[in-house]
Amino acid sequence: MHPTTRLFTVALHLNTMSKPIAIIAGVGPGTGAAVARKFALSYPVALLSRNPATYDPIVADINKSGGKAIGISTDVSDLKSVKAMVEKVKEEYGNDVKCAAAVFNASGAFVRKPFLELTGENMDSSYAGSVKGSFNFAQATLPLLLASTSTSPHPPSLIFTGATASVKGSASFAAFATMKFSLRAMAQSLAREFGPKGVHIAHAVIDGVIDIPRTKEWDLGEGGED
Template identity: 90%
Template sequence: MSKPIAIIAGVGPGTGAAIARKFAATYPVALLSRKPDTYEPIVAEINKSGGKAIGISTDVSDSKSVKAMVEKLKEEYGKDVTCAAAIFNASGAFVRSPFLELTEEIMDSSYAGSVKGSFNFSQATLPLLLAARESSPHPPSLIFTGATASVKGSARFAAFATMKFALRAMAQSLAREFGPQGVHVAHAVIDGVIDIPRTKEWDLGEGGKIDPSAIADAYWHLHTQPKTAFTWEIDIRPGVEKW
């Protein structure tokens, strides 16, 4: 039986990269994003520092692309490849807009990125997670990254919040279906701005941005929980955050 891998969807230079680094300390990792230039730096970094990483260009909103990704995994790791951890860190675009200015295209795109994407990803990875129940050192885990908008529908957030609420529903439904089968499904409400290159200029005061490596540590902790003690949901925010 081959060693199970970790699969991380949504690997930019922030949370996804931090999660990849963390899980790469234990598992070979497959990093998914639409374009190679997003995953290439972190793939190189992990391979250089003794881990094992591959990148696969994948559009999670496209089921064919997700199926092709699984085929690549099988080429790389063998037909019996299994998965110890699958992390859905992708998202439809963040949109903030007066409701009457939203377009169908924005809604469809938000659905495709967040809901369809997580659906395709979960359907592709759950069989590999179920197959890892014997070989994985920890219960195979499927973890979804949510946001404030997963639990609060703020004004002008109709496009973003609908799909984040939907993602949370999927995580909860999967937790209830697959928990009894030994797969740990969890959802994280990231309630704050993450400290990544894109937010570098944002001045949120001392300690006002979430350290992405702390998110990775939390996901790792979730992954290591034994099957008698699964957490379904955690929230993560800066101590100074108003909430």
């Protein structure tokens, strides 16, 4: 590598380390990818998912486009995995890394069944990814968000993605609605605690079937392709 190129690379890396970052949990081909690309326009990003195959193409695309992205295999329902994620973030962006935004887009298992057909395993899998996962993620990222309140031009933000099921439990959606109601409740509580400390907490209801491989087989009736 030419000395000038090496110097530019080092300078770029140091500049990246000094900027606040965005951490997005639940990055896949739909909402997570869109959120990741949006934040990558302004910040270095850390993209989290259990399966690297879901974030690898997005990381590559962001880096190819001139942004800075890393992917970290993380199970948000596992506290050890979340703590390891924070250590990897610090390895990449520095021990004094600050966070401009953290987005929890992960979810527990989507289960749609008549209530009397639900099992304890169904409820546990819904709880683990959404309720326990959001708890672990919020505890891990809030210290990084609080650290940037004095220097960030915008209020550091912790954002949870919800659904209509966060406010309305439909028939056969008991497991899904329960985890989404819980997520909204956590967001409300954190907003009242951390809003006065300078961290903006938001719960965003995002609905609609997204055109991704998993939904191709869904019967949406007339006009499904649109």
